[in-house]
Amino acid sequence: MTHLEETIYKCWEGNSKAQTELYHLFSRKMYGVCLRYSRDSADAEDILQEGFVRVFTKIKQFEFKGSFEGWMRRIMVNTALEKFRKHDRLYPVEEMGVYESTEWVEETISSITADELIKMIQELPPRYRMVFNLYAIEGYSHMEIGAMMNISEGTSKSNLSRARLILQKKVTDNFGAEKRIEVKVI
Amino acid sequence: MTVERHPIDQLFKDKLGNLEKNPPVGLMGKIDQQIAFRGKVRQMNQVKAVVGIAAAMVLIVMAGWLMQDQNQFSENKVPVQSQKEISPVQSSPLNKAVITSTPDEKLLAIQQHQATEKAVNRASKSKVSVTKRQKETTSSKEKDLLAAVPTGKGTENSLPQTNTVTKEEKKANTASNANQKKGEPIYFADTFNPNPVAKNSAKGSWRIKAELSPMFAPQITGGNSGTRSRSTVSGGMIASYQLNKKVSISTGIRYSEMKQGTHTDYTLSAKSGITYLEPVEKSANISRDVSLYLPSVSSIVYSNGMQAAATNVFASDISQDFKYLEIPVQATYKIVDSKVSVGVTGGFSTNILIGNYASITENGLKLSKGNTDNMRDVIYAGSAGIEFGYGLAKNLMLTVEPRLKQYMHSVSSNEMINFKPLQMGIFTGLTFSFE
Numbered sequence: 001m002t003h004l005e006e007t008i009y010k011c012w013e014g015n016s017k018a019q020t021e022l023y024h025l026f027s028r029k030m031y032g033v034c035l036r037y038s039r040d041s042a043d044a045e046d047i048l049q050e051g052f053v054r055v056f057t058k059i060k061q062f063e064f065k066g067s068f069e070g071w072m073r074r075i076m077v078n079t080a081l082e083k084f085r086k087h088d089r090l091y092p093v094e095e096m097g098v099y100e101s102t103e104w105v106e107e108t109i110s111s112i113t114a115d116e117l118i119k120m121i122q123e124l125p126p127r128y129r130m131v132f133n134l135y136a137i138e139g140y141s142h143m144e145i146g147a148m149m150n151i152s153e154g155t156s157k158s159n160l161s162r163a164r165l166i167l168q169k170k171v172t173d174n175f176g177a178e179k180r181i182e183v184k185v186i
Numbered sequence: 187m188t189v190e191r192h193p194i195d196q197l198f199k200d201k202l203g204n205l206e207k208n209p210p211v212g213l214m215g216k217i218d219q220q221i222a223f224r225g226k227v228r229q230m231n232q233v234k235a236v237v238g239i240a241a242a243m244v245l246i247v248m249a250g251w252l253m254q255d256q257n258q259f260s261e262n263k264v265p266v267q268s269q270k271e272i273s274p275v276q277s278s279p280l281n282k283a284v285i286t287s288t289p290d291e292k293l294l295a296i297q298q299h300q301a302t303e304k305a306v307n308r309a310s311k312s313k314v315s316v317t318k319r320q321k322e323t324t325s326s327k328e329k330d331l332l333a334a335v336p337t338g339k340g341t342e343n344s345l346p347q348t349n350t351v352t353k354e355e356k357k358a359n360t361a362s363n364a365n366q367k368k369g370e371p372i373y374f375a376d377t378f379n380p381n382p383v384a385k386n387s388a389k390g391s392w393r394i395k396a397e398l399s400p401m402f403a404p405q406i407t408g409g410n411s412g413t414r415s416r417s418t419v420s421g422g423m424i425a426s427y428q429l430n431k432k433v434s435i436s437t438g439i440r441y442s443e444m445k446q447g448t449h450t451d452y453t454l455s456a457k458s459g460i461t462y463l464e465p466v467e468k469s470a471n472i473s474r475d476v477s478l479y480l481p482s483v484s485s486i487v488y489s490n491g492m493q494a495a496a497t498n499v500f501a502s503d504i505s506q507d508f509k510y511l512e513i514p515v516q517a518t519y520k521i522v523d524s525k526v527s528v529g530v531t532g533g534f535s536t537n538i539l540i541g542n543y544a545s546i547t548e549n550g551l552k553l554s555k556g557n558t559d560n561m562r563d564v565i566y567a568g569s570a571g572i573e574f575g576y577g578l579a580k581n582l583m584l585t586v587e588p589r590l591k592q593y594m595h596s597v598s599s600n601e602m603i604n605f606k607p608l609q610m611g612i613f614t615g616l617t618f619s620f621e
Contacts, residue, residue, distance in 0.1 A: 016218065023214050032205030045210050052217045057224065085559065086600065114201050121198070136195035137203055164194045171197075 004068060011059045019056050026069060027052070030076050036133050037080035039122050047083060051076040077138065081148060084130055112175055120170045127151075128163035135160050227604075238568060238594070245517050245532065249433045393434070395424045395585065397615030401442065403607050418443035420611055422512070432520050440512040442537070444597070444607060448504040506558050508597070509541030510565075518573060527575040531587065537565050560600040567593045575617070583617040 001009075004025075010018030031048050038044040054075050062071050121129055130149060134140045135156070140148070142156040149156070191199070398421035422440030429435060516533025542557040571589030578584050591609045598605060 019218075020214055023217070027209045027213070028206040029204070031207045031209040032202070035205070035207060036202055041210075045213065048209055049213060049216055049220065052213075053220050053224070056217070056221055082600070086603070109197060112197070112201065114205050117198055117201050118205070121202075132198075136192070137199050164192060167194050167198070171194075 005064070008059060008062065008068065011056060022055075023052060026072055029069065030072060033073055033076045034080065035118050036121055036137065037077065037084075037129065039126070039129075043083075047076065047080050050083075051079040054079060077134070081130065084126055085149075112171070116174070120167055123170070124163055124166060128159050128166065131156055131159040132163035132167070234594075241532070242534070248519070249429055249435070249517060391428045392620045393426045393428070393436075393617050394620075395426065395436075395438075395615045395617040397421055397424060397440075397585070397587075397613045399589070399611035399613040401591075401609045401611045403444070403609045414447055415607070416445040416447060418445050420512075420609075420613075424514070424615075426518070426617075431523065434518045434520075435516070436518065436533075437513065437515050440514060440535075442510045442512050442609075444508045444510070444609070446506050448506075503547040505543075505545045505547070507541070507543040508539060508558070508561065510537040511540050512537050512567075514569070516569065525577045527573075527577075527583075529573045529575070530571075531573050531589070532570045533568070535567050535569060535591075537567055537593075539563050539565075558598075560598045560603070562595075562597060562599050565593055565595060565597055567591050571613070581619045583619070585613075585615045585617055587613040587615070589613055 007018045007021050007025075011022055027048070030051065031044065034044040034047040034051065035041065038047055051072075055072055058075075062068060121132065124132065127149070131145055134145045134148065135142065142153045142160075145151075145156045146153045151159075398419065401418045401420045403415035403417075420440060420442040422438055424436050424438035424440070426434045426436030512535045514533055514535035516531055516535075518529045518531045520527055520529040522528040539561055542561055544558045569589055569591045571587045573585055573587040575583045575585045589611050591611070593606045593608075596604045596606055
């Protein structure tokens with residue numbers, strides 16, 4: 001039995017030392033996930049807290065099939081989705097405006113920090129942020145996203161496309177573009 | 187074959203896919219506190235469930251006990267038999283006392299036996315006069331009884347009794363017989379009831395009641411501070427069955443409502459070059475996702491066709507309305523039973539969601555309507571009240587009942603929403619008895 005498995009079994013019994021150990025093992029990674037799905041750090045903290053409470057209260061449901069980190073990450077994502085359903089879905093938004101599609105030079109890309117990208121994602125309208133995270137980073141299909149968010153596959157594709165355009169414009173505005181290759185009017 | 191990723195997707199995946207950040211200090215402490223709190227809430231819910239079941243069982247046991255008690259009472263009254271039909275072994279207090287009683291009771295029984303024999307002898311002597319009286323009576327039972335009645339003193343309250351006399355009754359007789367004059371007949375007749383059915387007329391009767399009440403609920407706690415419950419109405423038809431003089435059980439159908447409104451003023455911010463519009467024609471989809479509490483709107487960028495200035499303050503109102511069909515099962519125990527009656531009521535009800543409406547109004551303009559997400563289709567509630575009744579006519583009663591109704595679990599299936607409303611109503615009703 002690995003040390004992680006031993007810690008998980010101790011968490012089954014509600015051992016607070018084991019819970020603290022598990023928290024220190026995964027909290028940094030999970031906070032990174034939560035930051036992507038939230039609008040600011042306070043929101044991310046809420047998701048992380050609720051997510052860890054669920055991890056500790058439902059840890060007996062983990063059947064040691066697949067990685068524990070993946071299981072935990074899914075709980076965080078589901079918690080974020082639930083929060084989104086509760087708070088943000090009331091006001092879905094559609095953007096109006098003109099966006100430009102661009103390509104960047106390698107130096108531009110490498111100079112962008114993770115914090116700057118997180119900020120861009122957090123500024124996205126909630127539904128776009130959810131769809132973009134689920135598709136581009138987690139790797140879910142549009143069909144899966146539609147089921148998770150109770151939207152159609154087409155809406156998921158449309159939201160992803162719009163999220164990409166917004167992010168593209170932000171990157172261009174903040175870090176400069178080498179050349180314009182396309183102009184889209186939405 | 188590998189699918190080419192969009193450059194934006196690739197950029198964010200590469201930079202954020204394995205992002206690690208230090209969470210805020212002290213978060214683990216908050217997690218511990220929340221786990222402990224949830225454990226306590228779970229325990230409290232378990233205790234509530236156990237107490238609820240126990241209370242229900244006590245009610246059932248009480249109802250059963252009262253029914254049994256009533257039946258025994260009835261049995262003691264009815265079987266007054268003719269002296270002619272009673273065998274010497276059955277009728278003789280002496281024989282019973284020899285078998286079952288204490289020495290004192292045996293002595294008393296012997297005295298009573300002797301007195302009874304004298305009375306029976308006198309009765310046979312005066313049979314002619316008794317026969318005349320028999321003709322004047324209409325009840326066959328009374329005729330039988332009168333056949334054994336002596337014509338002297340003590341005939342009004344003293345009749346021969348069958349083998350249903352209890353020890354307590356014997357003791358009571360002892361006290362009353364002590365005041366009898368010497369030589370006067372003494373009988374066990376204190377439980378004689380000339381009309382046993384009339385005394386229990388309430389038992390087994392059906393009643394039907396129409397009732398109506400305004401319903402009030404305290405302000406929701408734990409949710410958004412701008413959320414207020416609104417008063418509603420509840421009413422229906424209830425049928426009740428009188429188990430005995432004190433206890434009745436009832437069921438029926440009742441309509442009830444739950445309403446709440448949420449108001450928030452918020453400031454909008456607009457990002458340069460990007461504005462967002464919530465299209466009114468998509469309102470059906472939007473409002474389907476209304477949550478029980480007002481969402482935080484501080485970060486929403488919104489223009490409603492115009493670019494919003496950062497200083498603009500908008501007013502938002504969400505109205506949520508839930509309609510239920512309620513099937514109650516409750517018991518009533520009467521404390522006072524006269525022209526003005528008082529009783530306590532308690533029971534449970536099954537509430538079936540039949541209506542779920544929500545609407546959003548911003549700055550006085552109704553933007554959308556739909557329904558609230560994650561509402562449970564069936565929820566259970568407990569209720570308790572005090573019923574005051576006033577007899578308007580022989581079969582008609584006016585009732586007023588202040589009643590509390592507590593939903594036993596959250597109306598929403600969303601784990602993050604724990605909303606168990608408490609409602610209070612003053613039900614006014616008219617009850618008709620089929621007696």
